[in-house]
Amino acid sequence: MLSRWLTDRRFLPLCLILFVVLRLGVALLFPVTPVSDSAFYVDRAREMVAGLGYQEQGHPTAYWPVGYPALLAGGYWLTGSMPLTIIALNLAAGLATFWLLGVIGRRVSIPAAGIRFAQLALTLYPNHIVYTGQALSEVVYTALILGGMALMLREPRLANLALAGLVLGFATYVKAQTTAFPLGVLIAMALLERANRRWSLLAGGALLYAVMFATVLPWSLRNAEQLGHFVLISTNGGPTLLDGNNDIADGGSTNMYANPALKPLIYSLPVPFEDRIARQVEWDQATRAAARAWIADNPGQFAALLPRKALKLWLVDGEGFWAHEGQYTAHATVLKGLRIANQGFTASFCCWRCRGCGPGWPGGCGRP
Template identity: 40%
Template sequence: MSAEVIRFPTPPSRMALRLEWFAQDRSVLLAIWALYLVLRVAVLFVPVEPTSDALWYDMRAIALSSGQGYLDNAGEPTAFWPPGWPMALSLIYAQFGVSKVALGLFNLLSALLTGALTLALGRRIFGNEAAARMGLLLLAVYPNAIGYVPLALTEVFYTLLLMTGCWILVIRDKRLQLVTAGVILGFATLVKAQTLVVIPLVFAIDWLRMRGVWSRLPRLLGEGLLVLGVALLTVLPWTIRNHEVLGEWVLVSTNGGYTLLTGNHDAASGDYSPEGPAVESLIQRTDLDEVARDHEARRLGWQWIADNPGRFLALAPKKLARLWLPDGEAEWAYQAGTPGYEDVAPLFRAVRYLNQAYYGALMLAFAAAFVVMLIRRQRDGQRWPGWWLLPYAIAAFPSAIAVVFSGQSRFHYPVMPFVCMTVGWLAVAGWQAWSERRLGPRLR
């Protein structure tokens, strides 16, 4: 004798209930935001003076805020390093006065907006509130992201610009949004000159993510060219200024050639290496002005690559390793600019080690998420391309730049919110799969 199996509705497991609570309870989101804010406010109380690159940017911002123009340390007009960050910071200094408090609060606001965009993009890309919240939580406790908030470096502000431009392009449904994205990404180009590469990457994902790729191509190509054109128009006034004061056309800055050479010469080791005969001889030449020096550095860099293609290719893995393996470089700024650092150096170093372990876990999960997403989409009969590829495209952008120029760990800073939102999705996917392992009761 046989009996039909009677299946009763399975009550949700405890894990499933906790996941539902994490995704829906308002107090959870408020707690994540509180943690995000408190950690970044706390680090503002650590005294740190600008040094190295941060000092250059800070001095340029101070000069701009007082109406002196964009001048080098000798008081001469310059186009050395992109001017976008000093321009933005100078507006803050002009309005609120030159102070570390004004700098820190501006970076804090930028960091908070970056957190909001991490949450919003996580919701949009993965369509999952729990995953978006998890991504924000992962970013909230990421030590290196916290450590940058008091620093006069480009990373916090640039990350906000990059994420804002990407967000607008992802959600766009009006042409005006394309113009807005172009302006924002254009100003981002004034902060980091290679930003324009991001525009075709975003539109390539949009092109591939839906059926009818060839019928959609003309419209997307037109939209991409519009964004690119607006971005170039945003940069154009600075380019014209450079021609007027320097006598030659310089799109954004005059350090591109120097950066190329310091990453590609006989003594280069994969990172930013200013030691080497070609670099030293260029530095010592007094017959060249700033623009000519940059042109000569670019010529020497490309010439070395052409003469040493094998060595150039051999440097690529080292450059990528320099870019992606280490993390926690914010600690260098505290080491150089914090009074009494030696007295608390073990504490800083402990945080550095903790950060490296956390970063390593994030990056391993980021790589795993790519495989898991591909498997899931194939299982569900979905096209494999989608907006979920955006974080990986953003990661590919500095990788490509590093292979040509040099690898520095701070260049991956703007990628990390995208990494966190992707790892947040993977964590929640695993959480959900674990909660569904429980079998419902059966009566035979």
């Protein structure tokens, strides 16, 4: 029955209506106050609109990448409403992701039923739904990454790889780790290419990275001027590395700044904790050095943590619920149930896909 519905001409319009209704419904009926990362993004966006530039506590900053706060600032300048900006930006990015699933699916020869199944899964995905009303970069970043991938898969190759570099350059403004993403895709594409086309793909990859870094370069030069050091995108790499590599590391975040057990480590660093914003480049360097020293001194423990880190990163799902859990404490039981349902949704979708039984997937039985 599902296979028949997925190929019905009414599927796409009804699925899109459901996509919008679910996201607007949750965002409007259960608004959340920005906390943690989202509070940082909103505060920086308001300051940029006020003409203060990208700064924190009076100091130029690059602690978090500027891309998402800059998008919020643009929307806030246009609308005068931060909640409206957040919802509109995330909803537009979500719809772009919905469309790009179809674009990429067709370019890698996934049958129509398989593409529509993926679009239906995205529509019903609880974690994606609850992100819509939050000032978090994940939904926008997903759309940018898929846009870059869609261009990488499009012919003619060189021109579109250059355009992909531009889109992925903008994605790097949102998350610095984007710089590693195209390399993995290019390697996969090279393995699938005929030998006589791999050299052209190599040249296209070099062009992609050249455009990508040229797109990021103005920000890097700004950092060099205002921070006194050449910083490609952001200065939070060191703190993040140390957060996951220390004496109490368990494979997840150790909440480095708030955990009393890590105070001796934090206060032993050569940069005073209270100067971490004003001297953020030095703080980044100091925390990175401390993390690398711990890894060098504890190679066995570091290696043992790698599987746990991978499991916590890829198997546990539901980050979009954190703000709701903190704000709607009276509904803790309901939110816990939704978390469990979300985890089950993710696991069942992955298992169904891995079995090759999704409708219309190559090699699948086609029986939902």
